[in-house]
Amino acid sequence: MAIYGQTLVALTVGLPVVSGLASLVLPGKTIRSVLVSVTALVLIGSSVSLLGISEFTYNPGHIYETAVLVLDFALLFYFLYVGMKSKSLPVIGLSLLQLVPVAYFEFVLHGVKVENILLVDRLSVFLVLIVNVVGSVVVVYALSYMEEHEHHLQLKESRQGRFFFFMLLLLGAMNGMVYSNSLYWLYFFWEITSLCCYELIRHDGTAEANTNAVTALWMALIGGVAFIGTMFVGYYTVGSIALTKIMTAQLTPILLVGFAFLALAAFSKSAQFPFHSWLLGAMVAPTPVSALLHSSTMVNAGIYLILRIAPALKGTYLSLVIAAVGAVTFTLTAILAIRQKVSKRVLAFSTIGNLGLIIMCAGINTSLSYTAAVILLFFHSISKGLLFMGAGVVENRINSRNIEDWEGLIGKLPFTTTVMLVGMATMFLPPFGMLLGKWVAVDAIISTPLAFALPIIILICIGSAATTFFWGKWLGYLTVTPMTAQKQVKETLPTPYRFAMMGLLAVSIVFSAGAPYIINNFVNPLIGEAYKLSVTSTLMEVNTGIGSFLVGPFWIATVAMVLLGVMITKKKGGVIVPAYLGGENVPEKPLMFFTTADGEAEASVSTVMLQSEIDEASLNKFAVIIGVLLIIVMFLVEVI
Amino acid sequence: MALNTSTIISIVFLAAMPFLGGILMGVDRRLTARMQNRMGPPLIQPFYDVLKLWAKEPYIANNIQPLMAFMYLGFAMLAASFVAFQLDLLLMLFTTALADICLIVAAFSAKSPYSYIGGRREFLVMLSYEPVLLLVEIAISLVTGTFIIKGIRAYETPLLLLLPAAYVVMQVVLVVEMKKSPFDVSGSAHAHQELVRGVYTEFSGYTMALVEVGHWVKVVTMLAIVGLFWAPNPFIGTALALALFVGAILIDNVYPRLSWQRMLKTTWTIGFGLVIVNLLALSFGGVI
Numbered sequence: 001m002a003i004y005g006q007t008l009v010a011l012t013v014g015l016p017v018v019s020g021l022a023s024l025v026l027p028g029k030t031i032r033s034v035l036v037s038v039t040a041l042v043l044i045g046s047s048v049s050l051l052g053i054s055e056f057t058y059n060p061g062h063i064y065e066t067a068v069l070v071l072d073f074a075l076l077f078y079f080l081y082v083g084m085k086s087k088s089l090p091v092i093g094l095s096l097l098q099l100v101p102v103a104y105f106e107f108v109l110h111g112v113k114v115e116n117i118l119l120v121d122r123l124s125v126f127l128v129l130i131v132n133v134v135g136s137v138v139v140v141y142a143l144s145y146m147e148e149h150e151h152h153l154q155l156k157e158s159r160q161g162r163f164f165f166f167m168l169l170l171l172g173a174m175n176g177m178v179y180s181n182s183l184y185w186l187y188f189f190w191e192i193t194s195l196c197c198y199e200l201i202r203h204d205g206t207a208e209a210n211t212n213a214v215t216a217l218w219m220a221l222i223g224g225v226a227f228i229g230t231m232f233v234g235y236y237t238v239g240s241i242a243l244t245k246i247m248t249a250q251l252t253p254i255l256l257v258g259f260a261f262l263a264l265a266a267f268s269k270s271a272q273f274p275f276h277s278w279l280l281g282a283m284v285a286p287t288p289v290s291a292l293l294h295s296s297t298m299v300n301a302g303i304y305l306i307l308r309i310a311p312a313l314k315g316t317y318l319s320l321v322i323a324a325v326g327a328v329t330f331t332l333t334a335i336l337a338i339r340q341k342v343s344k345r346v347l348a349f350s351t352i353g354n355l356g357l358i359i360m361c362a363g364i365n366t367s368l369s370y371t372a373a374v375i376l377l378f379f380h381s382i383s384k385g386l387l388f389m390g391a392g393v394v395e396n397r398i399n400s401r402n403i404e405d406w407e408g409l410i411g412k413l414p415f416t417t418t419v420m421l422v423g424m425a426t427m428f429l430p431p432f433g434m435l436l437g438k439w440v441a442v443d444a445i446i447s448t449p450l451a452f453a454l455p456i457i458i459l460i461c462i463g464s465a466a467t468t469f470f471w472g473k474w475l476g477y478l479t480v481t482p483m484t485a486q487k488q489v490k491e492t493l494p495t496p497y498r499f500a501m502m503g504l505l506a507v508s509i510v511f512s513a514g515a516p517y518i519i520n521n522f523v524n525p526l527i528g529e530a531y532k533l534s535v536t537s538t539l540m541e542v543n544t545g546i547g548s549f550l551v552g553p554f555w556i557a558t559v560a561m562v563l564l565g566v567m568i569t570k571k572k573g574g575v576i577v578p579a580y581l582g583g584e585n586v587p588e589k590p591l592m593f594f595t596t597a598d599g600e601a602e603a604s605v606s607t608v609m610l611q612s613e614i615d616e617a618s619l620n621k622f623a624v625i626i627g628v629l630l631i632i633v634m635f636l637v638e639v640i
Numbered sequence: 641m642a643l644n645t646s647t648i649i650s651i652v653f654l655a656a657m658p659f660l661g662g663i664l665m666g667v668d669r670r671l672t673a674r675m676q677n678r679m680g681p682p683l684i685q686p687f688y689d690v691l692k693l694w695a696k697e698p699y700i701a702n703n704i705q706p707l708m709a710f711m712y713l714g715f716a717m718l719a720a721s722f723v724a725f726q727l728d729l730l731l732m733l734f735t736t737a738l739a740d741i742c743l744i745v746a747a748f749s750a751k752s753p754y755s756y757i758g759g760r761r762e763f764l765v766m767l768s769y770e771p772v773l774l775l776v777e778i779a780i781s782l783v784t785g786t787f788i789i790k791g792i793r794a795y796e797t798p799l800l801l802l803l804p805a806a807y808v809v810m811q812v813v814l815v816v817e818m819k820k821s822p823f824d825v826s827g828s829a830h831a832h833q834e835l836v837r838g839v840y841t842e843f844s845g846y847t848m849a850l851v852e853v854g855h856w857v858k859v860v861t862m863l864a865i866v867g868l869f870w871a872p873n874p875f876i877g878t879a880l881a882l883a884l885f886v887g888a889i890l891i892d893n894v895y896p897r898l899s900w901q902r903m904l905k906t907t908w909t910i911g912f913g914l915v916i917v918n919l920l921a922l923s924f925g926g927v928i
Binding site: 408410429430435439442443445446450451454457458461462464465466468469472473475476477479480481546547548549550554557558561562564565566568569572573574575576577579580581582591603604605607608613 | 697698699700701702703704706707709710711714715718721727728729730731734735737738741744745747748749750751752753754755756757759760763764766767770771772774775778781782785786787788836841842845846847901912916919920923928
């Protein structure tokens with residue numbers, strides 16, 4: 001049994017790295033396709049198999065420890081080199097701030113020794129499942145996307161080998177990270193994800209890509225520095241840098257500072273205020289990169305870290321500050337998302353906001369709120385992966401990122417648009433999983449003391465209304481059906497696109513309908529390790545003790561209603577007539593009307609952005625200021 | 641599911657909700673007429689209207705629109721069933737939002753500038769009343785400790801005594817929900833000069849009938865929530881709900897329409913302000 005588990009661990013970390021290296025050296029489209037597809041299948045298979053494993057700890061041995069050490073220094077020197085090459089003071093400074101202390105820590109203090117380097121428990125297994133299922137689908141999707149992308153850029157020589165190397169390496173590093181019990185290993189894998197992120201963002205090599213990649217890198221390096229802070233705290237207070245030891249130690253103010261460092265690292269990775277700009281800049285990369293960063297990897301690293309340490313912080317002020325950062329981020333990004341014109345920017349703001357919601361739930365730190373956080377994390381990964389993949393296809397088809405050009409897309413790209421419509425619905429409407437998570441979150445908030453809950457309640461009320469607004473208007477805009485496009489269009493899509501989008505769509509719907517099953521079998525066991533269980537779920541119902549979500553009946557009613565609706569409206573039918581345009585319609589041209597001077601004019605509509613009501617520049621400034629202030633409070637609160 | 645008395649009552653109540661809504665609309669038209677020194681139509685005029693609409697020759701804007709009109713009614717009924725079967729109040733709110741989205745998608749899909757602008761404004765209407773209603777529901781569950789309507793009804797003290805400000809806020813929510821002046825920016829019972837009938841412009845015949853009945857159901861659902869403010873005695877609860885209903889009609893006839901910016905400011909300041917003060921008072925009083 002132990003060997004079986006260790007093999008799966010080795011497979012999920014090692015295989016992506018090996019296939020990544022292979023894709024780097026082996027030329028040719030076919031080999032790459034086979035390689036990536038097989039890797040994806042094996043990764044999905046092993047992550048599902050891991051679900052059956054009971055908790056175990058594991059020490060991979062000396063060779064690996066030395067390898068991690070060597071590679072870590074190589075990585076830090078590379079970051080230093082990047083900093084010098086791009087003349088970025090923050091990167092240079094933050095690399096040095098890691099190099100020197102790490103060298104001291106290793107060679108002077110000999111502090112990196114940990115007995116159980118790896119720990120596989122319910123939380124890590126759950127994360128591995130998300131990373132590999134959603135991640136693998138995105139990587140397969142990228143096979144088609146990169147072909148189109150390079151065709152579009154008219155590259156002479158394919159750079160896909162490099163691209164897939166970093167994509168797969170990112171998956172491997174994420175897996176390694178969630179297994180790590182040693183803070184040093186955790187830090188090492190963390191830095192590798194930063195590296196992959198940097199390389200993937202600058203993949204296209206444009207000036208903008210390079211600038212944004214460097215921004216993303218220095219923000220990620222703040223996280224690295226913070227990790228080292230925690231390692232020193234762990235070494236001097238507990239005498240170990242094993243997470244299990246630090247988590248179970250008596251909480252002292254110094255140790256809390258150590259945890260605050262980890263929270264800071266998590267904020268930088270999960271793009272919480274004031275670090276949100278890197279994730280917005282990251283969209284210059286090819287879309288599969290965004291799909292991967294936003295859904296299952298990178299940003300989830302921060303969430304994972306918060307979820308990992310939250311149980312140790314129950315009832316501390318630190319935990320409350322973490323919740324506040326998340327809540328503020330959630331509400332402000334929802335408002336900012338309303339005014340965005342670029343499709344991927346809307347998605348990016350939505351990601352940052354939802355991560356904020358998850359972090360808020362983890363910070364509230366009750367059994368119920370932790371459950372909400374895990375549910376949200378799970379369904380957000382699936383839906384966001386789906387939405388980015390859809391957005392990428394649309395972008396390649398209509399050559400525009402502006403959602404104003406998406407009007408009436410349902411007539412032009414029926415398949416992809418349907419995927420996008422359902423994907424959007426899964427983000428904010430019942431009976432889908434994200435809404436279930438939000439619903440649990442509200443129940444969790446009201447069961448906390450009012451003095452703390454009230455500001456959060458106000459933020460959530462406003463944030464969730466704004467969320468409905470920005471998703472709803474986009475969703476509605478896609479369904480505008482110009483009469484001119486009445487004839488049915490057949491959409492041709494390469495197989496990987498179809499497979500990836502259909503796959504995640506099915507997963508998202510089936511898991512939403514089966515949410516009680518997911519909660520019973522995957523979420524509750526994970527909660528049970530740290531909290532008393534608070535959510536009971538039967539096949540039909542999720543019950544929080546405060547409310548009850550009848551998942552089964554809701555789905556049955558919805559499906560029955562759609563069927564009945566189709567039947568009745570089909571039977572009633574009707575003649576399609578031109579819209580009322582306030583004047584006489586021009587015959588044969590359904591969207592034209594006669595003006596008073598007898599000329600013909602076209603009626604056109606645009607979507608609502610509230611551009612003049614929402615001032616993005618000052619809101620952004622406010623976000624940075626409040627983010628910095630909250631982080632200062634987060635460190636000061638320990639002293640009080 | 642065993643068919644016991646309370647289940648039967650719930651089913652009957654759910655089935656009666658559209659009819660209640662229709663009669664209330666009739667009352668609305670009569671009252672409004674009297675306030676304007678007119679006679680007004682018979683009480684069951686709304687039913688004549690809907691039956692006639694249903695029988696009319698069908699003209700539609702596109703193939704999405706009729707289905708969405710049906711889903712609007714369907715999800716309004718689903719939201720109503722949460723009230724009828726005394727289930728989760730929070731989920732009821734989310735389901736109402738789902739119904740609204742269906743209406744807006746139907747309006748958007750027609751690509752008429754009027755229905756499109758109406759749809760955009762309907763979003764702003766949602767933005768102005770949804771967070772306020774959510775806050776009221778949260779306030780209710782902070783007091784009673786549950787979101788399940790059955791549990792809220794079992795709470796011994798009438799909620800009006802503890803949450804009087806939230807009751808006042810429900811008046812604002814109801815005016816918005818009934819699409820009455822001053823908050824009828826997205827479309828009302830009568831035509832606007834600049835908007836024709838806003839979000840309703842492109843509906844006709846049976847699609848209009850569906851949307852109309854959906855609206856009735858939503859109004860009755862909202863009134864049923866107001867009734868929770870005096871749950872121990874359903875008659876007083878009903879009286880409280882009807883008081884707000886008449887209040888909404890009165891306000892409609894007294895105030896001119898506001899721009900959406902002022903609508904948002906009004907609902908948010910009144911809504912958030914009053915409920916927060918109410919909750920703080922309860923907190924200092926040691927109730928929650």
